[in-house]
Amino acid sequence: MRRYVEYDITLASIATREPTNVRRRLLIRNVAALALFVLTGGTGVAATERFVTVVSTTSTENSGLFARILPIFTARTGIEIRVVAVGTGQAIRMARNGDADVLLVHHKPSEQAFVAAGFGVERFDLMYNDFIVVGPRSDPAGVKTAPQVTDALKQIAAHRVTFISRGDDSGTHKRELALWRGADIDPVGHSGSWYQEVGAGMGATLNMAAAKQAYALSDRGTWLSFEGKGDLAILNEGDARLLNPYGVILVNPDRFAHVKAREGQIFIDWLLSDEGQRAIGEYQIDGEQLFFPNAAS
DSSP: OOOSOBOOOOOTTTSOOOOOSSSOOOOOBOHHHHHHHHHTTTSOOOSSOEEEEEEEOHHHHHTTHHHHHHHHHHHHHOEEEEEEEOOHHHHHHHHHTTOOSEEEESOHHHHHHHHHTTSEEEEEEEEEEEEEEEEETTOTTOGGGOSSHHHHHHHHHHHTOOEEEOOSSOHHHHHHHHHHHHTTOOGGGGBTTTEEEOOSOHHHHHHHHHHHTOEEEEEHHHHHHOSOOTTEEEEEOOOGGGEEEEEEEEEOTTTOTTSOHHHHHHHHHHHHSHHHHHHHHHOEETTEEOOEEOTTO
16 A cells, blocks of 8 residues: 655644554655644745645535635645546546546546556545435426335336436446446436436536426535525435445556645545544535545545
């Protein structure tokens, strides 16, 4: 297990995690980071601009999570985080091209393949929420009473009620297609009829679902922050197959020499620290928590 930086600023809120068998840490002391912290009076503000490019999903951006937690990190370290928010598939392609320092997405099989191919150093569990099936309150396909999400999809297909798909190779789209496969249905064969692909982000997909009184699969974080719900409501939830885990990965500097491994690792370590996990867990909308930190797992 490789870790490119282990900075030792000795703030309890940043570096409180002990090494475990699951996460065997390579302890490399970053003297420069410590010196910077001391010289700037504990603010971590550098004389020259430091930034990390994070390629991530639209859900982390649209939900407002980054707007909530990134200022905390920057105030602590002086490192700016520049987020490129796209679908998970596109995010991984960008990281494979070396166009980012850190990858933060939500499709674990693709993340593991990214690391296995040598494009990332290591994947860390970061947080999770879940997916939900939303649709018109009248529920013409009767999915609210379906015992499993695959049963809900079967009823949508049987009633030929409009379903709006992101169709953008995002983590949400990947999970949606996996759920259709679990229901033994090929929705793409009905593309353009009751199954409609928008090739856009979650917000645009929900907007179209609201306009067409249609069903859609959404991540809960974006749904809670979405203001144009109209007549849409959550109609199916709670199935274990709807769990939505997020992972964070440092892009491999051995493959891409320009990757900001030091700053990127500082950001990852902060996300996994007590302070970072607490910031994630404390983010709420209307009293409802959007993401659940799970780095300790």
